[in-house]
Amino acid sequence: IHGYENLPVEDSMNVVVVPEQPELKATELVRNSLVGAGFIETISHTLVSDQAASPFLESGRSSLRVNDERAGGEPILRPSVLPSLLEVARRNRDRAGCIVRAFEIAAVFDEAGEEHRERQMLGLLMDGSADADPAEQYRSLRGCVEELSHILLGDRRALVCTPDPEGRASWLAPGAQIALDDRPLGTMGLLRTQIAGQFDARGPIAVAELELRPLLDRYPPMRQPEPLPSFPSIERDLSVLLAESTDWEKVAQTVRGAGDELLESVQFLTTWRGKRVGPDRKSVTLRLQFRDGSRTLRHEEVDPQVESITRALVEQLGGEIPS
Known part of the structure; x- marks a missing residue:
């Protein structure tokens, strides 16, 4: 073939419609729900300082460190999304005087012995002013978690929140465990005063962290039609x-x-x-x-x-x- 004019030209093009991907749809619904509740989505760096990471390590697990001089004072692969969200809240508070609601979907890392663990987590944070009611902060956050449960699981299954008397999430006081079918998926509660003080908090901070993968795998929820009742209630x-x-x-x-x-x-x-x-x-x-x-x-x-x-x-x- 010599010259562009001799290249074959197709007069039509086939278009194939790709079916909707449930995981992407579910993630979009999570984002839309939280934005509608007044949250902003953040994208933060995976590396944090040792001081920021250590309060959020689960019992029996340790942090993963990056052996790279370029990491500087933040060589730890974050074990939780919460320290990143807390830093976002502090900067908005200090530089703009804003009390924010923030969320982030990101990977977190830790290890136990030779076992390295990586999970996709949803972190939620509701910053509070000096006169904020801690109980109201917690109730509002729990309402957001219950709404996400309804969106991802439907009416027949639900995330269950139970008190965490053993204090597995040592960074919360009080704290609750979030589970699905008796499998723990995350935690929720009020951040301990000592930890909140590290991030210059002015009032109570409600936080939650939830493992997303088991929820995304169950979307969309199975719908089972039921006959309409024959008699009034x-x-x-x-x-x-x-x-x-x-x-x-x-x-x-x-x-x-x-x-x-x-x-x-x-x-x-x-x-x-x-x-x-x-x-x-x-x-x-x-x-x-x-x-x-x-x-x-x-x-x-x-x-x-x-x-x-x-x-x-x-x-x-x-x-x-x-x-």
Whole structure:
């Protein structure tokens, strides 16, 4: 062939549509959810200082060091995303006076003996001002984690948050463990005051870290169609005054244990705190739904169930039904 004019030209081009990749879609949904909740995404360096890394090492594990002079004073492959997020929060606080919410998806590294471990983690940070309420900081962060659980796992499975009494995440006080099907995937809680002080914190800082791979592998959640009910339900809303330390899992478990087969679901509605409730107390409002799959229920059949549930909340959880 001599000359460009002699090169063959195709008049048409075949286009193949590539199916959507679940992992990329799930990651995009995570980002969109967090940005919608007021978080900013950060991209930070993998190397941190020994001082920044050491508080975030799990018991029995050690950090990985890069043997390179160019690493300077930051030769440690970060064992957690949190020290990087804390440094971002400090710089925004010092240079712009901003209290930020930040997240990052990044690899973290550590070792135990000859075993080197690398994981893809999602780190979340909610910085707090000097007058911020620590409990509110924690509740807001937990709400974000529960929303991510709903997005990635659907309605039939959920991430479970339980107290961490053994203190495996020594950088948290208080702290909770996040698990899926009894497998620990991460931690969540308030950063210890001593560690927060290393990053010049002005108020409480709520943080969470979650291993993403097991969640991305389960996306999209399996949907199972169910037939529409043939008979209507009866709903009752119930408010109960409880100790601040009583979590929703205990409330839901108590309600289900006191109900019978007619109790179809129990749903959290809202929590209210104030002077009328009293210190270290909260008012929790929940919705009870009753249904019989074979006939229409009557209200007088539901009344004994509501009374039984109310009695259980009072006797087992020390609750008080407001008049």
